[in-house]
Ligand SMILES: [Zn+2]
């Protein structure tokens with residue numbers, strides 16, 4: 141099929157089947173090539189596992205694949221921080237992604253241990269296995285009801301698993317400052333993802349204080365108001381203005397290349413990489 145001309149030849153935000161996208165890294169790159177996109181950043185949630193496959197496909201298809209990640213972090217509520225040009229093998233970054241991957245399971249085991257101490261033994265392993273990688277308190281509540289420890293969810297959460305309940309264990313959270321730090325340690329540039337989705341204007345100064353490098357301005361969920369507001373904030377705080385399609389699946393009306401950046405912005409991002417980290421002379 142003939143290549144199309146992309147609206148944006150560089151798209152800095154997309155997900156593969158390594159997180160919650162539906163295309164494998166290889167097929168994602170093929171889709172970018174088909175749409176005439178010259179460069180992409182693969183920004184899977186809390187993992188860089190798709191990078192090697194995407195790069196191999198990119199080398200074949202003439203698409204430059206930049207290392208990326210979208211870290212789920214916490215700043216009083218969940219915030220997403222994009223990391224660009226990170227070294228996927230950096231030990232600090234690998235430790236964080238491993239922690240993100242296993243945190244929910246560790247919490248489920250800790251809650252079950254507490255329930256055991258309270259005289260309500262539960263084996264966490266079948267609960268974890270049944271939750272398909274996303275175990276949470278509702279899964280444990282269902283197991284408690286099935287075991288006859290409580291009559292319904294209301295009772296479980298009112299008596300045991302509510303935030304102040306005796307069997308609750310708070311979820312381990314990566315703070316936004318920690319996310320920015322680990323991105324920098326891995327040689328990357330930290331960008332606030334889609335801040336207009338759930339207005340993060342008020343948090344921008346704190347994130348800047350923590351070392352934020354950029355704000356994602358062009359994103360499918362941003363209307364003109366959000367774009368204007370965050371462009372002004374970016375100028376005020378000397379932040380790079382990035383963009384990407386946040387592509388997840390081909391059925392979506394938003395395609396790779398519908399949102400992105402130009403060569404000048406990419407050059408500015410590369411220039412913003414921390415000097416003391418990273419591979420000499422190379423673009424990761
Ligand atoms: Zn996100």
Ligand SMILES: [Zn+2]
Nearest residue numbers: 153155210386
């Ligand atoms: Zn995303």
